[in-house]
Amino acid sequence: xxxxxxxxxHIATWLIAGIAILGVIVRPARVSEAVWAVLGAAALxxxxxxxxADAFAAVRAGTDVYLFLTGMMVxxxxxxxxxxxxxxxxxxxxxxxxxxxxxxLLIYAVGILVTVFLSNDATAVVLTPAVYAATRDxxxxxxxxxxxxxxxxxxxxxxxxxxxxxxLVVYGASLPPLMHWLAxxxxxxxxxxxxxxxxxxxxxxxQLAGTIARDVAVPPLTTGGRVAAGGIAATAVxxxxxxxxxxxxxLPTFLAxxxxxxxxxxxxxxxxxxxxxxxxxxxxxxxxxxxxxxxGVDGTGVLAPLSRYLPxxxxxxxxxxxxxxxxxxxxxxxxxxNLPLGLAAGHLASAAQLSAHLxxxxxxxxxxxxxxxxxxxxxxxxxxxxLRREGLQxxxxxxxxxxxxxxxxxxxxxLLGFVLVKAL
Numbered sequence: 001x002x003x004x005x006x007x008x009x010h011i012a013t014w015l016i017a018g019i020a021i022l023g024v025i026v027r028p029a030r031v032s033e034a035v036w037a038v039l040g041a042a043a044l045x046x047x048x049x050x051x052x053a054d055a056f057a058a059v060r061a062g063t064d065v066y067l068f069l070t071g072m073m074v075x076x077x078x079x080x081x082x083x084x085x086x087x088x089x090x091x092x093x094x095x096x097x098x099x100x101x102x103x104x105l106l107i108y109a110v111g112i113l114v115t116v117f118l119s120n121d122a123t124a125v126v127l128t129p130a131v132y133a134a135t136r137d138x139x140x141x142x143x144x145x146x147x148x149x150x151x152x153x154x155x156x157x158x159x160x161x162x163x164x165x166x167x168l169v170v171y172g173a174s175l176p177p178l179m180h181w182l183a184x185x186x187x188x189x190x191x192x193x194x195x196x197x198x199x200x201x202x203x204x205x206x207q208l209a210g211t212i213a214r215d216v217a218v219p220p221l222t223t224g225g226r227v228a229a230g231g232i233a234a235t236a237v238x239x240x241x242x243x244x245x246x247x248x249x250x251l252p253t254f255l256a257x258x259x260x261x262x263x264x265x266x267x268x269x270x271x272x273x274x275x276x277x278x279x280x281x282x283x284x285x286x287x288x289x290x291x292x293x294x295x296g297v298d299g300t301g302v303l304a305p306l307s308r309y310l311p312x313x314x315x316x317x318x319x320x321x322x323x324x325x326x327x328x329x330x331x332x333x334x335x336x337x338n339l340p341l342g343l344a345a346g347h348l349a350s351a352a353q354l355s356a357h358l359x360x361x362x363x364x365x366x367x368x369x370x371x372x373x374x375x376x377x378x379x380x381x382x383x384x385x386x387l388r389r390e391g392l393q394x395x396x397x398x399x400x401x402x403x404x405x406x407x408x409x410x411x412x413x414x415l416l417g418f419v420l421v422k423a424l
Contacts, residue, residue: 010300013049016040017293021335024286025375025396033381034282037289044296058295059288065165065339066284067250069121069378071257075231076125077278078257078264082224089134090218098214100140104204107131107145108197111152117236119249120153120164124382126232132390138212143394144204146387147402150371153379155196155410157367159189162239162249166342166377170349170363176356178244184360184421191417192368195410203405224264231260280385287339287378294340298347310352319419322361326415329362330369330407334376342366357422364414371407374399 020040024033044050050058079085092110096103115123128149135142157164161171161181168175176184201208221229238252261275313321333341345366349359370376374384374396387394 009049012047013044013296013300016043016047016049017297017336020289020293021375024381025373032282032286034284034286034289037286037293039289041289041292044292050292050296050299054295054299055292058291061343062287062291062339064168064248064250065287065378067254068119068165069283069287069382070279071235071250071253071255072119072122072125073279073283074257074261074275075228075235076122076129077275078260079126079225079228079232080129080278081275082222082228082264083219084221084225084228085130085133086137086219087221087225088130089137090216092130092134093138093213093216094218096138096212098211100138100208100210100212101201103134103138103140103212104145104148104201104208107134108148108152108200111148112156112193115153115156116159116163117240118232119162119239120157120377120379121382122235123149123153124379124386128383128386129390132387132392137216140212141207142390142392144200144207146383146392147200147204149386150380150383150399151196151200151406152193153383154368154371154377155192156189157379158185158192158363160240162242164367164379165249166338166366167363168249169339169342170346170359170366174350184356185364187421188360188364188414188417192364192410192414195413196371196406199406199409203402223267227260227263227267231256231263234260278389280382280389283378283382283385286381290337290340291343294336294344297336298344308352310348310354310358318355318357319422322358322418322422323415325358326361326365326411326418329365330372330411333366333369334373337375337381338366338370338377357418361415361418364418365411368411368414369407371410372400372403376403 017040020036020043023031023036023040027033027036041055045052045055092103092106095106111123111127114127118126128146131145131149132142135145158167161167161175161178235253235256238256239249242249242252264275310321310325313324329341329345345362348354349362354362370380374380374394380399384394
């Protein structure tokens with residue numbers, strides 16, 4: 001017979017989870033984020049605050065996410081090694097025709113497309129090194145353009161179900177058909193994308209006032225680069241088809257990455273393990289650790305009062321409740337990361353039998369809220385890892401200062417769009 005957790009155990013669970021998340025945010029002594037997440041998860045099991053069976057179940061729940069990330073990271077590393085990013089960057093600089101602002105708009109548009117059709121994690125993993133290459137070729141300050149990769153990855157992540165793995169986690173087996181999804185989220189997504197663009201553009205205006213290189217030499221695209229590009233394109237098609245059929249996203253992405261990896265290795269007749277050296281494998285234990293931390297926090301019963309309160313509140317004030325739910329979710333995902341929070345939100349929506357309106361507002365908060373801090377979404381953490389590979393550092397405080405301007409206003413615009421959809 002399972003014992004009932006005591007208030008002391010609840011406090012201990014929150015304390016351990018809080019310290020682990022703080023470690024992920026601050027990275028004391030530059031210790032990897034994954035180390036803090038795994039240590040926190042291990043502490044919960046060691047002190048019997050989460051059973052080993054529950055911890056294993058929480059880790060196993062992320063299998064599709066691990067497959068998705070592995071495939072996407074392998075594709076990104078193939079593209080980087082084979083010069084695909086340098087090739088694309090040269091064309092982007094040519095398209096900007098010497099205008100820093102035009103390059104900003106061009107990269108933002110590409111970021112929308114990558115996020116919508118490949119997911120927000122792909123924007124962080126695939127687009128970030130390409131943008132860095134473009135700014136290097138253009139002689140432009142990189143950070144204003146790199147911030148696009150972080151912010152659009154979340155701002156455009158509820159255009160389609162495949163645009164964010166958290167979407168699938170929140171809805172689970174209740175995922176709406178594609179046309180119903182578009183009817184519900186098209187206007188909020190547009191509001192989020194437009195508001196984020198203008199806010200980012202305003203905050204970065206000083207560094208976008210000058211000119212950049214007008215023309216650069218376009219390097220030839222190798223056979224390996226074409227194979228990597230084909231793998232990314234095939235992944236977009238597979239993800240769209242899988243989403244339309246209600247299938248998982250992880251396995252198709254993993255298989256696309258594996259096939260592209262084998263093809264490139266055959267082209268070069270090279271050792272098959274060379275590509276793996278450049279992949280940020282630490283993100284996988286990071287995600288697993290976060291799932292266990294949220295399992296522990298969920299076990300403290302924090303969601304039970306909400307599941308009792310929300311239905312009555314939604315009946316009395318549907319729009320006000322939708323705003324509150326979206327705002328609370330937006331803030332909460334910066335404490336525990338939006339992917340495991342999405343799992344908790346899905347449980348809440350099911351337990352409280354939330355309406356489509358409230359569940360949608362919850363999803364907007366889960367997807368867009370991470371633009372506040374570096375720990376808000378897995379995409380932002382992947383973005384930070386991509387920056388570090390290029391020798392760039394963005395502190396949690398710097399991101400928070402920018403996010404505190406961009407996220408609340410964009411979230412308000414998106415939730416207003418959501419209310420408008422309901423009114424129509």
